[in-house]
Amino acid sequence: xxxxxxxxxxxxxxxxxxxxxxxxxxxxxxxxxxxxxxxxxxxxxxxxxxxxxxxxxxxxxxxxxxxxxxxxxxxxxxxxxxxxxxxxxxxxxxxxxxxxxxxxxxxxxxxxxxxxxxxxxxxxxxxxxxxxxxxxxxxxxxxxxxxxxxxxxxxxxxxxxxxxxxxxxxxxxxxxxxxxxxxxxxxxxxxxxxxxxxxxxxxxxxxxxxxxxxxxxxxxxxxxxxxxxxxxxxxxxxxxxxxxxxxxxxxxxxxxxxxxxxxxxxxxxxxxxxxxxxxxxxxxxxxxxxxxxxxxxxxxxxxxxxxxxxxxxxxxxxxxxxxxxxxxxxxxxxxxxxxxxxxxxxxxxxxxxxxxxxxxxxxxxxxxxxxxxxxxxxxxxxxxxxxxxxxxxxxxxxxxxxxxxxxxxxxxxxxxxxxxxxxxxxxxxxxxxxxxxxxxxxxxxxxxxxxxxxxxxxxxxxxxxxxxxxxxxxxxxxxxxxxxxxxxxxxxxxxxxxxxxxxxxxxxxxxxxxxxxxxxxxxxxxxxxxxxxxxxxxxxxxxxxxxxxxxxxxxxxxxxxxxxxxxxxxxxxxxxxxxxxxxxxxxxxxxxxxxxxxxxxxxxxxxxxxxxxxxxxxxxxx
Numbered sequence: 276x277x278x279x280x281x282x283x284x285x286x287x288x289x290x291x292x293x294x295x296x297x298x299x300x301x302x303x304x305x306x307x308x309x310x311x312x313x314x315x316x317x318x319x320x321x322x323x324x325x326x327x328x329x330x331x332x333x334x335x336x337x338x339x340x341x342x343x344x345x346x347x348x349x350x351x352x353x354x355x356x357x358x359x360x361x362x363x364x365x366x367x368x369x370x371x372x373x374x375x376x377x378x379x380x381x382x383x384x385x386x387x388x389x390x391x392x393x394x395x396x397x398x399x400x401x402x403x404x405x406x407x408x409x410x411x412x413x414x415x416x417x418x419x420x421x422x423x424x425x426x427x428x429x430x431x432x433x434x435x436x437x438x439x440x441x442x443x444x445x446x447x448x449x450x451x452x453x454x455x456x457x458x459x460x461x462x463x464x465x466x467x468x469x470x471x472x473x474x475x476x477x478x479x480x481x482x483x484x485x486x487x488x489x490x491x492x493x494x495x496x497x498x499x500x501x502x503x504x505x506x507x508x509x510x511x512x513x514x515x516x517x518x519x520x521x522x523x524x525x526x527x528x529x530x531x532x533x534x535x536x537x538x539x540x541x542x543x544x545x546x547x548x549x550x551x552x553x554x555x556x557x558x559x560x561x562x563x564x565x566x567x568x569x570x571x572x573x574x575x576x577x578x579x580x581x582x583x584x585x586x587x588x589x590x591x592x593x594x595x596x597x598x599x600x601x602x603x604x605x606x607x608x609x610x611x612x613x614x615x616x617x618x619x620x621x622x623x624x625x626x627x628x629x630x631x632x633x634x635x636x637x638x639x640x641x642x643x644x645x646x647x648x649x650x651x652x653x654x655x656x657x658x659x660x661x662x663x664x665x666x667x668x669x670x671x672x673x674x675x676x677x678x679x680x681x682x683x684x685x686x687x688x689x690x691x692x693x694x695x696x697x698x699x700x701x702x703x704x705x706x707x708x709x710x711x712x713x714x715x716x717x718x719x720x721x722x723x724x725x726x727x728x729x730x731x732x733x734x735x736x737x738x739x740x741x742x743x744x745x746x747x748x749x750x751x752x753x754x755x756x757x758x759x760x761x762x763x764x765x766x767x768x769x770x771x772x773x774x775x776x777x778x779x780x781x782x783x784x785x786x787x788x789x790x791x792x793x794x795x796x797x798x799x800x801x802x803x804x805x806x807x808x809x810x811x812x813x814x815x816x817x818x819x820x821x822x823x824x825x826x827x828x829x830x831x832x833x834x835x836x837x838x839x840x841x842x843x844x845x846x847x848x849x850x851x852x853x854x855x856x857x858x859x860x861x862x863x864x865x866x867x868x869x870x871x872x873x874x875x876x877x878x879x880x881x882x883x884x885x886x887x888x889x890x891x892x893x894x895x896x897x
Contacts, residue, residue: 706746759773
């Protein structure tokens with residue numbers, strides 16, 4: 276009898292699926308850092324293998340897909356990812372990664388259109404799952420969770436009840452150095468019953484703590500050093516969350532576990548550390564003249580016209596404030612987020628929206644004057660000269676538009692990538708970069724192509740696309756993600772000089788007399804070069820002390836003062852002639868967009884964390 280039972284047991288085991296059976300309350304899988312690319316077949320093969328193996332695994336209830344689905348964030352590749360994920364036999368839930376948020380020709384709108392939204396919420400067997408974006412939207416910076424998503428999380432958890440067990444799903448870990456406002460997130464969710472965060476980004480398994488709250492990161496779906504792809508599997512039992520690594524074609528391997536009965540953090544506590552604002556005491560005479568907490572992410576700079584300030588935001592609003600005290604005068608709602616900086620002239624404010632339109636509004640009251648349709652989202656900043664607005668869009672078209680009527684005067688369709696920069700008008704030329712390794716120069720009167728510069732760049736990620744070009748002494752000056760500053764002949768498009776000496780990236784500024792250009796380095800300092808001559812000549816370098824830096828915030832000079840900002844909420848002012856640090860002021864811990872000086876002692880700013888404001892400093896003896 277015992278022998279028959281033993282044989283029966285062996286047969287039963289052989290009939291079970293090869294990759295195991297759920298042993299607890301429920302099981303789910305996690306795919307992350309897929310990085311599909313049109314230029315590399317391997318990630319596609321890896322994802323197909325993982326989907327096939329998940330489908331062959333018994334007991335998986337659903338799949339979490341935690342960002343970096345693509346390498347370049349483009350719609351076509353996201354559609355391909357979706358077509359593969361749709362092969363799954365169970366439901367899947369997706370959040371964005373930084374490769375979908377930083378490099379996105381749709382301004383991140385395609386992700387929501389393809390996958391149904393930028394965040395998700397569902398309950399499963401007593402657990403609440405909330406997924407949301409944690410990547411830097413369109414601008415190179417640390418990860419960031421926008422204010423409206425933090426509010427949404429709290430509302431969803433309040434509705435579910437504070438003791439409901441919650442699993443939060445992100446791409447980035449909520450750590451200092453990964454997400455600039457990690458402390459806002461951990462403080463916001465701490466009062467609730469957070470069992471763990473689940474994410475990716477590191478491409479390897481990690482069991483972490485975010486101010487005491489558990490955080491689990493899993494391996495990339497890409498094949499590892501042994502040539503084997505894989506993903507994560509989680510078993511949720513009555514008392515534990517158990518994490519496994521599932522390599523393709525191998526048994527899954529347990530690597531960590533969390534208790535569901537243990538309390539890992541103090542729900543009445545607070546973050547273990549906060550950003551350091553002591554610099555504001557060092558320069559105590561610098562004051563916030565006014566500041567508005569909008570509660571919505573902002574990715575464009577303010578535009579100033581007469582006594583008013585105009586700002587676009589992540590919810591698609593173009594808002595007008597008074598320059599004097601920040602009073603909200605009016606707002607206009609477009610159909611999607613506004614990424615590019617607006618411009619204003621002749622009582623018309625012009626801006627593009629990710630809703631695929633370019634708008635002209637009455638600058639006094641916000642009434643719609645005209646709307647010009649594009650085929651794709653419009654992410655470019657606007658430059659207006661002599662009644663003509665110049666702006667690029669993601670339909671690979673650069674347009675010149677009459678600001679009074681909205682009539683397209685000409686359209687250049689030779690762009691190969693999407694456009695986000697602010698165009699430069701210099702003489703008879705309009706000059707701009709795109710995410711196609713190219714800087715373009717067109718005749719501003721008819722859009723005729725005059726020259727193109729590529730500088731030997733081979734990767735899309737090295738494109739001179741975020742920098743706002745400047746020109747002086749017959750040369751155009753740019754910096755790019757390859758960490759070079761370049762001077763280009765204004766008439767021919769030929770490289771005059773290119774230097775990697777200072778490790779600059781995507782920022783540039785021009786002195787009022789056009790004799791100097793400025794740029795932030797990637798560590799602590801601002802450098803100044805001469806615009807004269809055919810070789811690079813550094814005039815000064817100033818140690819501002821802002822640390823590691825890569826935000827595309829330009830340097831702006833006014834009345835002999837250079838103003839700039841960083842990815843961690845710092846605004847600073849330097850003497851334009853010497854580089855001497857005049858003052859520094861920390862607004863928050865998130866990216867400050869290119870600041871707009873009103874004069875040598877007042878500067879306007881916007882932040883990705885939702886602030887709009889004005890700083891003032893006393894007249895300083897430089």
